[in-house]
Amino acid sequence: MVVVVFESSLGRLRSFWFLHAMFRFKNIRELTCLFVTLYILMSQSLADDQDFMEEFLKREYSLAKPYRGLGFSSSSQWDLMGTAVVTPDHVRLTPDMQSRQGAVWSRIPFFLKDWELQVQFKIFGQGKKNFNGDGMAIWLTKDRMQKGPVFGNMNHFIGLGIFVDTYLNAEKSHDRAFPYISVMLGNGTLSYDHDNDGRFTELGGCTAIVRNALYNTFLLVRYSRNRLTVMVDVDGRQEWSECADITGLRLPTGYYFGASAATGDLSDNHDIISMKLYQLTVERTPEDDEEEEITLPRVDGMEQFAVDVEDPGMSGVQFFFTLLFSILGLSVLAAVGLVVYGRWKENKRKRFY
Numbered sequence: 001m002v003v004v005v006f007e008s009s010l011g012r013l014r015s016f017w018f019l020h021a022m023f024r025f026k027n028i029r030e031l032t033c034l035f036v037t038l039y040i041l042m043s044q045s046l047a048d049d050q051d052f053m054e055e056f057l058k059r060e061y062s063l064a065k066p067y068r069g070l071g072f073s074s075s076s077q078w079d080l081m082g083t084a085v086v087t088p089d090h091v092r093l094t095p096d097m098q099s100r101q102g103a104v105w106s107r108i109p110f111f112l113k114d115w116e117l118q119v120q121f122k123i124f125g126q127g128k129k130n131f132n133g134d135g136m137a138i139w140l141t142k143d144r145m146q147k148g149p150v151f152g153n154m155n156h157f158i159g160l161g162i163f164v165d166t167y168l169n170a171e172k173s174h175d176r177a178f179p180y181i182s183v184m185l186g187n188g189t190l191s192y193d194h195d196n197d198g199r200f201t202e203l204g205g206c207t208a209i210v211r212n213a214l215y216n217t218f219l220l221v222r223y224s225r226n227r228l229t230v231m232v233d234v235d236g237r238q239e240w241s242e243c244a245d246i247t248g249l250r251l252p253t254g255y256y257f258g259a260s261a262a263t264g265d266l267s268d269n270h271d272i273i274s275m276k277l278y279q280l281t282v283e284r285t286p287e288d289d290e291e292e293e294i295t296l297p298r299v300d301g302m303e304q305f306a307v308d309v310e311d312p313g314m315s316g317v318q319f320f321f322t323l324l325f326s327i328l329g330l331s332v333l334a335a336v337g338l339v340v341y342g343r344w345k346e347n348k349r350k351r352f353y
């Protein structure tokens with residue numbers, strides 16, 4: 001009996017390692033344990049990959065060419081505000097001129113649980129590198145059509161903000177290059193700190209060279225089972241690379257999608273080409289559905305994102321100079337030592353004569 005089980009299992013296993021390991025198992029219980037462990041490991045890695053079975057484009061939440069009636073028709077699902085204008089090729093949130101703010105907002109509250117938003121955008125302008133700004137943001141928030149200091153939207157927002165920040169405001173930032181994409185979850189009291197590029201409320205992010213890009217630039221935001229993933233495709237390779245991955249993020253439903261942009265003393269064109277919303281089909285466990293309804297966005301274990309405002313320790317540059325000066329100091333000491341030793345030896349020799 002046992003032998004039969006062994007043989008049929010053997011047929012299916014190809015890896016030499018497993019064969020080798022299996023011959024050492026003396027009874028079926030250990031073998032069962034091995035298979036159960038393997039199964040758990042395999043199913044976990046599958047879940048990690050987030051291979052969704054299907055995705056459906058939801059037109060009512062999507063913004064794509066031709067932007068029929070956008071902004072003025074009552075049948076349109078989107079509103080424009082500020083400097084935003086529609087052309088046949090894009091929705092331009094701001095032109096490359098100083099002190100502009102523009103936005104486009106969905107009219108329909110959003111209730112899907114598992115979704116993916118793919119945004120094609122374009123940021124370009126006359127300004128040389130570091131003489132452009134300020135950037136744009138993608139939103140899924142409780143409020144819509146508000147003006148304010150966060151890339152043209154209100155501060156103390158409630159919901160999700162993904163920022164494409166093209167100008168470095170913070171005085172000290174050795175550890176990141178701009179443009180920088182970052183994620184913030186607002187709960188109404190959290191404030192976006194423009195002077196520090198939102199550093200203290202950031203949940204994740206990455207550098208992405210999106211300005212005056214040669215290729216089409218895309219951003220992907222995926223939310224499923226309290227996990228938020230942001231990916232970018234900005235270098236023409238036509239594949240997503242990971243930008244941020246945040247687990248334990250809880251977002252209420254009934255919010256609105258939007259995109260906004262702002263210019264200040266420095267400027268850029270900020271264009272949205274498309275925002276495509278896909279519903280994801282995800283297998284949900286009964287526990288997933290029993291989850292408490294939440295009324296305010298929050299992240300489990302918020303402490304892990306806390307930024308140390310105090311001395312951040314020795315940076316690579318500091319370390320290099322410390323090492324350099326230590327070596328220089330030791331060399332000087334050694335040189336002085338040699339000179340002193342030479343004199344001493346000479347004096348000693350003189351004394352013999």
Ligand SMILES: *[C@@H]1O[C@H](CO)[C@@H](O)[C@H](O)[C@H]1NC(C)=O
Pocket residue numbers: 187188189190296302
């Ligand atoms: C918002 O989040 C911050 C940081 O986690 C927290 O200190 C604050 O109490 C929260 N506000 C509300 C209203 O929950």
Ligand SMILES: [Ca+2]
Pocket residue numbers: 134165166167168169194197
């Ligand atoms: Ca900035």
